[in-house]
Amino acid sequence: MIQDTPDIVVTGLAAISAAGVGVEPLVTAVRGGQSCLTPVPEAIAGRAGLRWGKAEKFRAADFMPPLKARKFDRCSLLATVATGMALADAGVTKDSLAPERVGITMGSGFGGITNSEEFLTGYFQKGVDGLTPMLFPNTVANAAASNASIEHHLQGPNVTTVQRFCSAENAFQLACRFIAEGRADVMVTGGVDELTSRMLQGFQALGQNRSFAADYAEGCGLLVLERRSHAEARGARIMGEVTAISTLGLIPAGRESQAVSQLLPSESPKRLCLSGTADLLPAFAALLPDTPRICLPQVTGRSIAMGGLSMVALVATLGAGEQGLHLAASPEGPYYAISFTGGKPV
Amino acid sequence: MSRERVVITGLGVFCGAARDIPGFRRAVIDGTSGVGPVDLFDVSAFPSHIAVQVKGFDPVAHFGRRTAAKLSRADQFGLIAAGEALGDSGIAGGYDSFAMGVVVGAGAAGMFQSEQWLAAALQERQISPSLLRGILPDKTSTVIAETFGLAGYQGTITTACSSSATAIGWGADLVATGKLDAVVCGGSDTLSMLTFAGFNSLKVVDPEPCAPFSLGRQGITLGEGAAFLVLERESVAAQRGAKVYGAVLGYAMAGEAHHMTAPDPTGQVAARLMHDAMANAGIAKGDVGWVNAHGTGTPLNDVVESNAMKRVFGERAGSVPLISTKPITGHCLGAAGAIEAVATMLALGERTIPKTLHFRGRDPECDLDYCHDSARPATATVAMSNSFAFGGNITSLVLGL
Numbered sequence: 001m002i003q004d005t006p007d008i009v010v011t012g013l014a015a016i017s018a019a020g021v022g023v024e025p026l027v028t029a030v031r032g033g034q035s036c037l038t039p040v041p042e043a044i045a046g047r048a049g050l051r052w053g054k055a056e057k058f059r060a061a062d063f064m065p066p067l068k069a070r071k072f073d074r075c076s077l078l079a080t081v082a083t084g085m086a087l088a089d090a091g092v093t094k095d096s097l098a099p100e101r102v103g104i105t106m107g108s109g110f111g112g113i114t115n116s117e118e119f120l121t122g123y124f125q126k127g128v129d130g131l132t133p134m135l136f137p138n139t140v141a142n143a144a145a146s147n148a149s150i151e152h153h154l155q156g157p158n159v160t161t162v163q164r165f166c167s168a169e170n171a172f173q174l175a176c177r178f179i180a181e182g183r184a185d186v187m188v189t190g191g192v193d194e195l196t197s198r199m200l201q202g203f204q205a206l207g208q209n210r211s212f213a214a215d216y217a218e219g220c221g222l223l224v225l226e227r228r229s230h231a232e233a234r235g236a237r238i239m240g241e242v243t244a245i246s247t248l249g250l251i252p253a254g255r256e257s258q259a260v261s262q263l264l265p266s267e268s269p270k271r272l273c274l275s276g277t278a279d280l281l282p283a284f285a286a287l288l289p290d291t292p293r294i295c296l297p298q299v300t301g302r303s304i305a306m307g308g309l310s311m312v313a314l315v316a317t318l319g320a321g322e323q324g325l326h327l328a329a330s331p332e333g334p335y336y337a338i339s340f341t342g343g344k345p346v
Numbered sequence: 347m348s349r350e351r352v353v354i355t356g357l358g359v360f361c362g363a364a365r366d367i368p369g370f371r372r373a374v375i376d377g378t379s380g381v382g383p384v385d386l387f388d389v390s391a392f393p394s395h396i397a398v399q400v401k402g403f404d405p406v407a408h409f410g411r412r413t414a415a416k417l418s419r420a421d422q423f424g425l426i427a428a429g430e431a432l433g434d435s436g437i438a439g440g441y442d443s444f445a446m447g448v449v450v451g452a453g454a455a456g457m458f459q460s461e462q463w464l465a466a467a468l469q470e471r472q473i474s475p476s477l478l479r480g481i482l483p484d485k486t487s488t489v490i491a492e493t494f495g496l497a498g499y500q501g502t503i504t505t506a507c508s509s510s511a512t513a514i515g516w517g518a519d520l521v522a523t524g525k526l527d528a529v530v531c532g533g534s535d536t537l538s539m540l541t542f543a544g545f546n547s548l549k550v551v552d553p554e555p556c557a558p559f560s561l562g563r564q565g566i567t568l569g570e571g572a573a574f575l576v577l578e579r580e581s582v583a584a585q586r587g588a589k590v591y592g593a594v595l596g597y598a599m600a601g602e603a604h605h606m607t608a609p610d611p612t613g614q615v616a617a618r619l620m621h622d623a624m625a626n627a628g629i630a631k632g633d634v635g636w637v638n639a640h641g642t643g644t645p646l647n648d649v650v651e652s653n654a655m656k657r658v659f660g661e662r663a664g665s666v667p668l669i670s671t672k673p674i675t676g677h678c679l680g681a682a683g684a685i686e687a688v689a690t691m692l693a694l695g696e697r698t699i700p701k702t703l704h705f706r707g708r709d710p711e712c713d714l715d716y717c718h719d720s721a722r723p724a725t726a727t728v729a730m731s732n733s734f735a736f737g738g739n740i741t742s743l744v745l746g747l
Contacts, residue, residue, distance in 0.1 A: 003525055077736075099603065101616065102554060105438070108504065116457065116540055117464060123543050124465045128391045136544035137736055139608040140453075141504035146737025149601040155615060158601030158739050160504045161511060162452070162484045170501050177519055183598075201467065205475035249500035252443050262444065294409050304482070332488045334500045 003245040005176045010343070011231050012224030013088025018217055018300040021062075022085070026221075026309065029299050036300050037215050037288045040055040044197040050209060052195060053217025053301025055229075072138070072147060074218075075111045075194040079144035080151045082220040083188055088153060090224035091236055092186060094153055103156025103184040106145040106222075109169030109193030109304030111160065115139045115196050122244045144192045146247040156184040164330035165212075165276025166192055166247075168221070169338060175225050180330050185230050189287030190222035190312070191305025212277060212331065217301025221309030241314040243323075243339040250333035256283065263337045269325035271318060275310035277302075278329040287327070289308035293312045311338065318342025351580040354591040354745075356435025356530075358427040359688050362398030363675045366430060371692045377701040377721055381555040381567055386458070386537050390528040395487050397537055398569035398676030411625040418480025420572075421489050423681075424534030427572035428490045433578035433734050439587030440493075440586055440627040447499025447526045449517040451510025451533030455679020456480020458538040470546020483680070486534050498526050498529045504680070508599070509533055509639070511683025511733035511741040514575060515597030521577050528582075530686035532574030539677060542568060550609070556643035556677070558670035559652070559716040561707035566642045569676020575686040575691075591691050595728065595744040596627025602738030609647055609734060613654030616734065619742050620658045623730060627744035631659055634666060634744075636699045636717075636728020638690045640734040641670025642677055648710045651732065656714075667722070673703035683733035683741065690731045690745050699724045720725075 015022060016345035017035035019029040029036050040050040060077045063084070067303070069077060081106065083231050087093070116139040122130035142160035149158050157178045161170040168191025175189035182222065195218035203213035231238055244265055251259040260283050272293040276282040294317065296302075296310050307328050318324045322342040329335045357367050363380035364370035372378065380398040389395050405414035405422045414422065428448070432438065437446070459477040466473035479485065491500050498518060503513045510533025517531030543553045545566060548710040556567035577592075583590060600619045604610040624631065639651050656663045671689045678685050681694045693700050698721050705718035725745040 003523075076406040100600065100615075102602065109481070111504075116461075119544065120464055120540055121468060122463050123539065124468050126549075128543075131543060131547040133549075135549040137449055137545055138651075139540060139544060140736050142506055142737045142739055143606070146505075146601065146739060148608065149603045150605065150738065153603050155601050155603045157599050158505070158737070159516075159599065161502060162502050162504050163487070164484055176517065177523075181519070198464075201462075202475075202478050202481070205463070206478055207475075231524065247499060248444065248497060249447050250488075250497045252388075252495060252497050255443075255497075259444075259552070333491065333497075 003031055003173060005242045005245060006180050007228040008176050008179055008225050008236045008242045009228045009231050010088045010223050010315050011236040011238060013239065014086035014089060014222045015309055016055050016078055016082050017057050017219035018055055019307050020057045020110040023312060024314050026313055029138060030294050030313050030317060035298060037175050045200060051215050054195060054216060055219045073115045073143060075192055076147035077105060078220040080148045082222050083148040083152050086188055086222040091200040097186060099153045100176045101154040101156055101185040102154045103158055103178060103199040104114065104145050104149050104154050104188045105171040107171040107191035107305035107307060108141050108144055108160050108162055109167060110199060111141045111144045112139045114194060114196050144156050163334060164302060165333045166307060166328050166330050169328045169336035173247065176245060179225060180228055186224060186226045188222055188224055190308025192220040193218045193305050195304035215297060215301045217303040217306065219309055221312040223311060238343040240318060240343045241341045242311050243341050246337040248335045262293060263335055265337065265339050267323060269323040271288055271322060271324040273314040273326045275307045275326060275328040276330050278316050278327045281329050284327050284329060315340055347499040348648060349415065352518040352522050352577050352594045353580045353583050353669060354575050354691060355583050355588040356431040356576030356579050357591060358430030358434060359676060360427040361675055361685055362400050362425050362569050371659055374651060374671060374689045374692055375696050375698050376702050377703055379555060379703050387488045387539050389542060390400035390521050392546045393548060399537055400570055401405045401660045414484045415476065417489060418485065419458045419536040420455050420534045421480055421486045421538060423572035424450065425485040425489055425493060428530050428574040431530055431574040432494055433577050437576060441527045443495045445498055446496045447520060447529045448487050448490045448496045449501045449513040449529060449531040450644050451503045451504060451513035451680055451683060452483030452486060453535040454538045454541050455483035456485060457540050458536050461539050506672035506735035506737060507679050507682050508735040508739045509680040509683065511687065511743050512599050514594060514684060514687055514743060515741060517577050518594040519692040521579055524539055528576060530574050530576050533681040534572035535566060535678055535680035548577040550644050552643060555677040556639040556673055557704040557706045558643040558672060558702055559648045559709065559712040561709040563572045563643045563645060566677045569678040571678050571679050571685055573688045573735050588629055592694060592745060592747045595746045596623055596631060597741060598622035598626055599741040602650050602740060604738050607736055609650045613650045613657055616651065616654035616740060617657035620730060623742035623744050629728060629744065633728045634730055635665040635724055636669060638686050638731040639670045639730060640732045641672055642670065652712050652714050664714055665697050668716050669702045669717045670698055672702055686731050686740040687743055687745060690729050694729055694745065694747050697724055
């Protein structure tokens, strides 16, 4: 399925990752090819040799009073702070645009799970006396995007998506459609992930610590999208353009080559970005062997909604007029190919 | 942007009130509530002991032992309802796999099973880790896509109680713009200790069957289930001679940006939402015959929704019935929007405005027409269905014959 994107441009970026807080540390890590993964403490992992992509440099207290930060779960903190960073990068302030014309779509990796675990733990250990009502509202997967919308007064379309390793791409597709249909003028979109020791325990129980959940990460990568005409009218800096979005839900047996040719654009990109589990798929990993590529699983780690950070890294490193291709996959599908043209390198 | 009319060619439902479309049509038109005692887990410690549960469900009878073990309760309900909708539509073999997709609205998803793993882990008891397989809400879409060969698109919307209403709107977008020829869209959600304990902890669960817009209402009655619609472009559906229930005329969604749990008391954003949905559908206020409310039965929500109706319809508000089917189905959270869209479509088809059950007396703050007395014959061909959620994620669908 191919979606045309009528003149949608990127005017803001934000990143919080294992590389640090901000787009620059992420770009530096990508350009330097350095791994920001660190060992998981044995006390948490139960064994040595595991790595994770913890956003250890992110401290909520750097952005809001500690008392305020306490009411958020970590996923919401990451999303709320990154949304503020993305809007500021795009030059959008609370009063500069009508709030109902600014929306948010966000892929969520295990959003709400931390609060769900904490809420249920109280109940399982102490019965009704162990229930903490204030935890419950943030057990929903949309807590991160919704808390961000409340904090930044975004009253436009507000959608959270979860679709395995293509959660952020799914959200990105919605954002482009909402702009194309005139449902919003500006959309904040991307993905947010949290990582807890209980999650690692779950991955281990399922035997995923050695496969897709190896080097698991947390963080938030967001892009600000709008129509070119809207961006130009408000004098925004244009950092890139979304030229095409293509997706498939799954690849039926025997139709692999048709699927790949249907998914990929005809033009060869100058830069390739592999996200989700695309680097583990031979059909994708072997593409364009001589093309410079970004592969965040090896830099900041792999996670459900890592597509947000991957797209930020791609757009931030594209030269003016350069074609970039973001390829994302999940083991059972879906698959995404999102084409960007560079504006000005960050 | 020009959009072709999106028609509904298949419906499916599996919930506590009924387990297929014919049964659900009867429940909605006759006003039969599925509320009863919960026996899925121990609720004796809570003020409320009731919900609209799918009682006596045997997944092995539906799927066989091996398949059932791989699916969460939400996956199972979703597969059954999506299967009914796809069978009803007759699209099997009619389109290439890459031209069909699935959009699911999800809520607690596989939490019913996942929380059993957590309980065991806390006690350091050994338990099958397969209970965790459905913890991410996207699993239902994947099993539906794989089971029915829907290869064009897979998406899952997770905006709590508005998830599946938005999933239907998004599904309509995908076929209206020609990205897909057909989409099965809706939602699935199940009871879980997380949500049962959670809503009880917030003191928004009525110990008696929920009584939307009534005096003395105390909150929601939870439910569980799944509902799906098959959507196609009108011209394509007509070409293959498809049976047509009606159409998804349009939708809107917004973020209230007010509070994680409380609705904006002014109803301003909810009113704008309904205006935007009508504009998206290309209809006028006078075209809307009635509204299937979010209508949870909480003291605040019902007043806010009534006030939003007054902002939208002005003096005519009293003559646009605002009904709630939640006393029939319970509040099915992530699946609520889809279950209510199906209820709305079936009622439109029967030319009937459903009754809002469990009336306890007139609340002076809820002074509109809620069809508390009885279901009512209607000539209306257009109705709206509202879904409001935690986080201020609100969606309104416009459905028509």
